[in-house]
Amino acid sequence: MSQKILVAGVGNIFKRDDGFGVAVVERLLKDPVPVGVEVVDYGIRGVHLAYTLLDGYDLLVLIDAVERDGPPGTLYLIEADLTPTPVPEGEAPEPHMVDAHDMAPQEVLALVPALGGTVNRVMVIGCQPESIEDGMGLSDPVSASIEDAARMVVELLQTEMDTSAVGRGESSS
Numbered sequence: 001m002s003q004k005i006l007v008a009g010v011g012n013i014f015k016r017d018d019g020f021g022v023a024v025v026e027r028l029l030k031d032p033v034p035v036g037v038e039v040v041d042y043g044i045r046g047v048h049l050a051y052t053l054l055d056g057y058d059l060l061v062l063i064d065a066v067e068r069d070g071p072p073g074t075l076y077l078i079e080a081d082l083t084p085t086p087v088p089e090g091e092a093p094e095p096h097m098v099d100a101h102d103m104a105p106q107e108v109l110a111l112v113p114a115l116g117g118t119v120n121r122v123m124v125i126g127c128q129p130e131s132i133e134d135g136m137g138l139s140d141p142v143s144a145s146i147e148d149a150a151r152m153v154v155e156l157l158q159t160e161m162d163t164s165a166v167g168r169g170e171s172s173s
Helices: 016-028 046-053 105-114 146-167
Strands: 005-010 037-043 059-065 075-079 121-127
Touching: 005 016, 005 046, 005 146, 016 037, 016 059, 016 121, 016 146, 037 046, 046 105, 059 146, 075 146, 121 146
Parallel strands: 005 037, 005 059, 059 121
Antiparallel strands: 075 121
């Protein structure tokens, strides 16, 4: 049985470089994707992504702008830590209102177990933004990183699929 993988681009295209994930997904959709892989632009629809994850995926590849203090356009491959934040004994977690159109990826991932699902592995391909101020269009350094980010996704998928095939005793020739 092959892996079930979701590649999700997230971000707000009306906040300059925050639209990075959306732009990479647009690029990825120009080429065929492997069987078992879904590539979807979720934009600011975090609740939709959370509900999609209830279908059960072996791997979520999340593409987003990430603040890492590097030069704008720098790409990062990050394995997300899915360890829940502990709540001190005797205390309830702080309730907060969720804005369905402004959910950070960690809030989306935290929502899945609350909905009765599980999140297995999450890899983030992130890009250091130059600006996430109101406005349309990616900055030049972030725009220049789209091809490399798409290549990173393809390489990650290939590695995951090769690893899965080897785990099943198939050759990866």
